[in-house]
Amino acid sequence: MTPAARDRPHVVVVGAGLAGLGAALDCADAGARVTLLERRRRLGGLTWSFEHQGRWLDNGQHVFLRCCHAYLEFLDRIGSAGDVEIQDHLDITVIRAASRGRPPLSARLRRDDVPAPLHLARALLQYRHLSVADRLRLGRAVLPLRHIDLDDPRLDRETFGAWLARHGQRPSTIAALWDLITVATINLPASEASLAMGAKVFQTGLLTDRRAADIGWSRIPLAQLHGERSLSALAKARVEVRTETRVTAVDGGADAPTALRVVAGGKDLHADSVIVALPHTELPGLVPDWALPGLSRIGQLGLSPIVDVHLLYDRRVTDLPLLAALDSPVQWVFDRTSSSGLAPGGPGEPQHLALSLSAADDHLGTRPETLATTMAEEIHRILPASRHATVLDAVVTKERHATFRAVPGSGALRPSALTRLPGLYLAGAWTDTGWPATMEGALRSGRRAARAALVGAGVTRHLPQEVT
Numbered sequence: 066m067t068p069a070a071r072d073r074p075h076v077v078v079v080g081a082g083l084a085g086l087g088a089a090l091d092c093a094d095a096g097a098r099v100t101l102l103e104r105r106r107r108l109g110g111l112t113w114s115f116e117h118q119g120r121w122l123d124n125g126q127h128v129f130l131r132c133c134h135a136y137l138e139f140l141d142r143i144g145s146a147g148d149v150e151i152q153d154h155l156d157i158t159v160i161r162a163a164s165r166g167r168p169p170l171s172a173r174l175r176r177d178d179v180p181a182p183l184h185l186a187r188a189l190l191q192y193r194h195l196s197v198a199d200r201l202r203l204g205r206a207v208l209p210l211r212h213i214d215l216d217d218p219r220l221d222r223e224t225f226g227a228w229l230a231r232h233g234q235r236p237s238t239i240a241a242l243w244d245l246i247t248v249a250t251i252n253l254p255a256s257e258a259s260l261a262m263g264a265k266v267f268q269t270g271l272l273t274d275r276r277a278a279d280i281g282w283s284r285i286p287l288a289q290l291h292g293e294r295s296l297s298a299l300a301k302a303r304v305e306v307r308t309e310t311r312v313t314a315v316d317g318g319a320d321a322p323t324a325l326r327v328v329a330g331g332k333d334l335h336a337d338s339v340i341v342a343l344p345h346t347e348l349p350g351l352v353p354d355w356a357l358p359g360l361s362r363i364g365q366l367g368l369s370p371i372v373d374v375h376l377l378y379d380r381r382v383t384d385l386p387l388l389a390a391l392d393s394p395v396q397w398v399f400d401r402t403s404s405s406g407l408a409p410g411g412p413g414e415p416q417h418l419a420l421s422l423s424a425a426d427d428h429l430g431t432r433p434e435t436l437a438t439t440m441a442e443e444i445h446r447i448l449p450a451s452r453h454a455t456v457l458d459a460v461v462t463k464e465r466h467a468t469f470r471a472v473p474g475s476g477a478l479r480p481s482a483l484t485r486l487p488g489l490y491l492a493g494a495w496t497d498t499g500w501p502a503t504m505e506g507a508l509r510s511g512r513r514a515a516r517a518a519l520v521g522a523g524v525t526r527h528l529p530q531e532v533t
Contacts, residue, residue, distance in 0.1 A: 073098045074522035076515075077327050077336040079312045082110020083504055084492040085342035086295045087139050087511035088518070091529040092340075093302035095519050100336070101304055102329050104311040107288065108295050111467065112504065114288035117460055120405040121286035122375050124462045126397065126421040128387075130270055132277035133505035135512060135532040143298040145290045151281035154178075158385050159245065161194055162393040162446035169447055170194070176275055182211055184275035194241040194391060203242075205233035211272040213264045215499065221476035225263025226255035245389050246271070248423045249397060251501045252369040252468045257424075262471040262501045280387070285404055315339055315352050315489060325488045338518035342492035342511060344466060356486035359478060366478050366495060367470035370463065372425040374440045375401075377458040381416045382444070382451040394428075395443045397421045415457065418444070425463075433461035468502035469495045482514040488521055490514040508532075 074097050078089045081103035089101045107113060114123050129136050131151055140146045154176050161170040172193040176184040189203055206229055213220070225247060229239055244254050250266045251258045270278045283290045299306055307329070314328040327334040341352060345363050354360050387399045398420050403409045405417045420440050422428055428436060437459035444451045469475065479497040482490045492514035493507065500506035509532055516529050 074337040074519075074524060075100070075335070076338045076340065076518050076522060077102065077325075077334060078340045078342060079315065079327065079329075080110070080342035080493075081105075081108040081295075081306070081308075082342060082493070083112065083136075083139070083291065083507040084494065084511040084514070085110070085340070086143075086291070086299075087135070087508045088340050088342060088492050088515040089304050090139075090142055090295075090298060090302055091512055091515035092519060093299075093304050095515075095524050095527045095529065097338075097519060097522065097524060099302075099304045100334065101299065101306045102310045102312055102327070103306070103308045106308050107292050108306075108308070109288065109292040110507075111464060112287045112291050114286035118458060120377070120407065120417065121288070122405060122460055122462070123283075123287045123373075123401070123419070125371050125373050125464060125467070126282070126399050126401075126419055127287060127504055128280055128282045128399075129504055130277060131279040131281065132270055132274065133281075133503070135508040136505045138532065139508050140290075143291075143294040145294045148285045148290055149281050149283050152279040155278045155280065157245075157280075158388045159192075159194060159391060160388055160447050161391040162395075162443065163449070164392060164446070169449065176278070179275065181275045181277075182207055182272045185271065189242075192242065195238055199235060199238045202233045202235075202238070207272065210264060210267055213268065215261070215265055215268065218476075220261035220264055221259055222473055223260050224256060224473055225258045225260045228260045228263070229255055241391055245391075249421075250503065251471050252371060252423045253471060254424060257470075257472055259471055259473045259475060261476050265499060266501060282387075282399070283404060286406075312351065315341060317486065325486070336488070337522040338488045338490065340490045340492050340511075340514045340518050342514070344493065345469060345495045346466065348491075352484070352489065353486060356484045356489055357480060357491075358485070359480060362478060366475055367472070368466050369423075369468050369470045370425045370429055370465045371467040372422040372428045372436070372464070373462045374420040374422070374437055375458075375460040375462075376418045376420065376437070376441055376444065376456055378416045378418065378451065378454040379457050380413055380454045382418070382448050382454050383416075388447075390443075390447050393443050393447060394422065395420055395440060395447060396423060398444070398447070420444075423467075429463060429465060434459075436461050471501055482510065482517045488518075490518045490521070 076092045076097045093099045157174040163169045247255045310330045324335045401419045402417045492510040494502040496510045498506040
C-alpha cells in the first residue's frame with residue numbers, strides 16, 4: 066500500500082448488491098480507499114442472470130420507471146445507460162383472460178402529454194375492465210391520494226386496500242386496476258400493503274409527474290448490465306473487490322478507538338467506516354445487538370417472494386414488449402427474446418416470454434414443471450396465438466427472499482443508515498428509504514449510507530449528493 070493510500074480513509078462495504086455497489090462507487094469517487102466484500106462469486110445481488118441452453122435468463126424482470134433517478138444515475142456511472150430502453154409514454158396493454166367462451170378482452174393504459182394527474186384521465190375513462198360507474202369513482206381515490214402527506218406516520222398503520230375501500234373503490238376495481246401496480250411494485254396486494262407504500266408508489270410514480278411512470282427495461286442480461294459493468298467501473302475507481310469472501314462479524318476495533326474490525330474470510334480487516342449492505346435476515350449475529358436497537362425485531366419485516374416462468378415458443382405469439390393480465394395467475398408478461406440472446410425475428414422465429422409473478426407465496430411449493438405447464442395454459446387464455454405454438458423450453462426461478470413485506474407496521478421497523486456503533490452504517494432496500502423494496506430504493510440507501518460513512522470518516526469534500 067502506498068503512503069498516499071494509507072492517508073485516505075478506508076471504507077469497507079459488505080455486500081455487492083445494488084446498494085453496496087452504489088455505495089462503494091460513491092465512496093471511491095469522494096476519495097476514500099474502498100474494499101468491497103461479497104460472499105458470492107458474482108456482483109449484483111438479487112439482479113442476476115444465468116446461461117441456459119445457449120440463452121441468458123434473468124432471475125426476475127427488474128423493470129424500472131423514469132422517476133427512478135438514483136437507478137438511472139447508477140447506470141450512467143457504470144456505463145450501462147445506453148443498454149436500457151424507456152417508453153416514450155407510459156403504455157400498458159391489460160388483457161382479461163378468456164373464460165367460458167368469452168374471448169380475451171384488451172384495454173390500454175397510455176398517458177397523454179398533459180399535466181398530471183390529467184395525463185391518465187382519458188385512459189382511465191376508457192378502461193374497459195371497469196364499469197362506467199367504477200371509472201367515475203376512481204376520482205374519489207385519485208385526488209386525495211395525490212395530496213396525501215407521505216411523512217404522516219399514520220400511513221404505516223393501515224393497509225392501502227382499506228384506505229381505497231374508504232374512498233369508494235370496490236374489490237373488483239382494486240383487483241382490476243390498483244393491484245396491477247401495487248403487486249408489481251410493493252410485492253404485495255393492496256389488501257396487505259401498507260398505505261405508506263401504496264401512497265408513495267402512486268403519488269411519486271403516477272400522480273405528480275406525467276413522465277414519471279414511463280417503464281424502462283434492460284436490452285441485455287442483468288448480469289452484464291449490473292454485474293460486469295459494475296466490476297469494470299469499480300476497477301477504474303481502484304476499489305478492491307473480494308468475491309467469495311464471507312463476513313462473519315463487524316465490531317469495534319481493538320487497536321484504535323475509531324476503527325472498526327471486519328472479520329472477512331477468517332481474517333481481520335480494519336476500517337474507518339463500514340457499510341453493511343446485506344439483506345435484513347443476515348444482520349443478527351453479524352453486528353452487535355446493541356448497535357441496532359431494533360435488531361431483535363428485524364425478522365418481523367418478513368419476506369415476500371417473486372417467481373418467474375420463462376417460456377420459449379417456436380414462433381412469435383405477441384408483438385407487445387410487455388403486458389399485464391387479469392383473471393389469471395399470470396400477472397405480467399415480458400418479451401425477453403432479444404436480451405436472452407435470440408435474434409428477434411418474424412412470426413416463424415422463436416420468442417422468449419418471461420412471466421413475472423409477484424407476491425408469489427402460493428407458488429413456492431409448486432413443482433417447476435407443474436407451474437410451467439399451468440402458466441403455458443394460462444397464456445393460451447391471454448394470447449390466443451400461443452395455441453398454435455409449441456413450448457420448446459420452460460424454466461422456473463424462485464426468489465424466496467425477494468423483498469421484505471411492506472405491511473402496516475413495517476415502516477417502524479426499517480432503520481436509518483446510522484447505528485449506535487460509530488463508523489457502522491446500513492444500506493439496503495429494506496432500510497428507511499421511503500421507497501418500497503426496489504432497485505431505486507436500494508441505490509438511494511447506498512447513497513445515504515455512503516454520505517454518512519464519508520462524513521463519519523472525516524471526508525468533507527466531493528460528498529455524494531442526495532437524489533431528488
